Amino acid sequence: MDMKTLTVQREGAVLFATIMAPPMNLLGPELVRDLVSFVSEAEADEAIRVIVFKSADPDFFIPHVDVGQIKAYRDEAAKLTGEASIAVLFRYLSESRLVSIAQVEGRVRGAGSEFVMGCDMCFAATETAIFAQMEAAFGVVPGGGGAQHLVRLMGRSRALEVMLSADDYSAELAERYGWINRALPAAALDDFVRSLAHRIAQFPGSGHVAVKRRVNAIALAPIEDFRRDSDLFGEGVREPGVQKRIQDAIKRGFQTRDAEMDLARLLGQLTND
Numbered sequence: 001m002d003m004k005t006l007t008v009q010r011e012g013a014v015l016f017a018t019i020m021a022p023p024m025n026l027l028g029p030e031l032v033r034d035l036v037s038f039v040s041e042a043e044a045d046e047a048i049r050v051i052v053f054k055s056a057d058p059d060f061f062i063p064h065v066d067v068g069q070i071k072a073y074r075d076e077a078a079k080l081t082g083e084a085s086i087a088v089l090f091r092y093l094s095e096s097r098l099v100s101i102a103q104v105e106g107r108v109r110g111a112g113s114e115f116v117m118g119c120d121m122c123f124a125a126t127e128t129a130i131f132a133q134m135e136a137a138f139g140v141v142p143g144g145g146g147a148q149h150l151v152r153l154m155g156r157s158r159a160l161e162v163m164l165s166a167d168d169y170s171a172e173l174a175e176r177y178g179w180i181n182r183a184l185p186a187a188a189l190d191d192f193v194r195s196l197a198h199r200i201a202q203f204p205g206s207g208h209v210a211v212k213r214r215v216n217a218i219a220l221a222p223i224e225d226f227r228r229d230s231d232l233f234g235e236g237v238r239e240p241g242v243q244k245r246i247q248d249a250i251k252r253g254f255q256t257r258d259a260e261m262d263l264a265r266l267l268g269q270l271t272n273d
Contacts, residue, residue, distance in 0.1 A: 001041055003034040007056070011194075013049040013201035015042055020056040024257050027111045028066035032076040032086065040080060042098055049201040049208060050099045052193060053119065055106055058128065063260055064110030067246055070237065086111060087145045087230040090118030094220055097209050099200050103193045104129045104171075105186060109263065114144030116180070117153070120212070123193055125186040129171035131179055135233070137166035137267040138249070139242045143233020148221035154178045168264040245270050 001008050005021035017038055021031045042048045055061045065073065065086075074084035081088045093100055102116035104124040109132040116122045124131075133146045141147060142163065150159040154177045162169065162177070171183035184192055200208070236242055246254070252266050253259025259266050 001038060003037060005031045006034045006038055008038065010048075012198070013047055014052065014194075014197045015048055015050070016052045016054060018054045018056050019062065022057075024255075024260060025055060025057055025060045025062050025112075026066040026255065027062050027064065027073060027086070027115070028069045029072040029076045031062075032073040032089070033079070036076060036080040036089070039093060039096065039098070043096060046205075048098065049205050050101065050197045052101045052103055052197050053116075054103045058106055059257070059261065060106045061102075061104045061108045061129075062112030062115055063107045063263075064112055064134070067237075067250075067255065070234070074234075083227070085227065085230040086114070087143060087226040088223065090114055090145055091220070091223060091226050093118045094120070095212070095216060097205065097212075099197075099208050099212070101193060101197055103189060104180070105189070106130070107168075107260065107263075108132075109134055109168075110142070110146075111144045113179075114142060114146045114149070117149035118145060121196075122180040123182050123184060123189060123196075124171040124174065124180050125189050126171050126183045127186050129174070129183070131169045131171070131174045132167060132264065133163050134166035134263070134267060136164050137270060138237075138245045139239070140236035141229055141232050143230050143237075145221070145226050145229060147229060148225050150179070152219055152221070166264070166267050 007018045009016045019025050042051055077086050077089040078084040081092050100119040102119040102122040105128045107130045108116055113131055113133050133142055135142045150162055158177050174180045175183040248270050
């Protein structure tokens with residue numbers, strides 16, 4: 001696999017994909033292009049049963065989308081699903097025959113949160129993982145399936161708290177809310193995920209497909225709902241008031257490493273429309 005933002009390691013029936021998209025793993029066209037290629041090639045290899053996503057950056061897993069390249073990354077998503085929508089792309093991952101696991105260290109916000117919820121499981125480092133669904137700070141709904149997943153995972157009240165606060169949540173609190181499977185000490189995370197991935201991979205792939213199909217029938221929102229959220233985000237982000245807040249955030253350091261280390265504080269300083 002020839003990719004610029006993912007490094008892939010194979011261990012039998014398991015593929016480990018490590019994200020490295022400087023300066024901070026923003027979800028832009030190159031990363032989406034590589035995710036599309038990675039998933040496509042993994043699905044085409046019948047010997048692969050489990051895929052694990054990690055980050056080479058200790059501070060950031062996927063912090064959010066690159067707000068300056070929304071159309072470009074949407075166009076890349078369409079190369080796998082036929083639709084210019086990362087919501088549909090992430091839902092495709094949920095429906096894939098592959099079992100997907102997110103191993104999170106660092107910040108996961110916005111589309112990063114939506115990506116790990118699109119995976120089948122998520123395990124995070126207690127010391128370093130931070131989660132947020134912060135689109136409401138700009139005046140838009142989450143566009144990658146965040147509302148669909150969060151309400152089903154944690155219930156109405158907690159989903160509203162998470163989305164409307166636009167705040168950062170620790171791995172321990174994310175676990176308590178049902179956002180992720182488990183929060184584990186960083187020293188134990190890698191071995192735990194590797195062991196689980198190989199255990200799952202040793203069982204019949206037909207069982208993976210059958211179980212995922214039944215679970216998705218119960219818990220995964222219809223694709224029309226993902227499309228609707230994607231459209232609402234695309235329409236909302238073009239509104240003058242939303243653009244004003246984005247520009248205000250950029251002036252304060254949004255999409256720079258230093259500011260994104262404490263993004264919740266920055267978002268709380270944005271001026272009202």
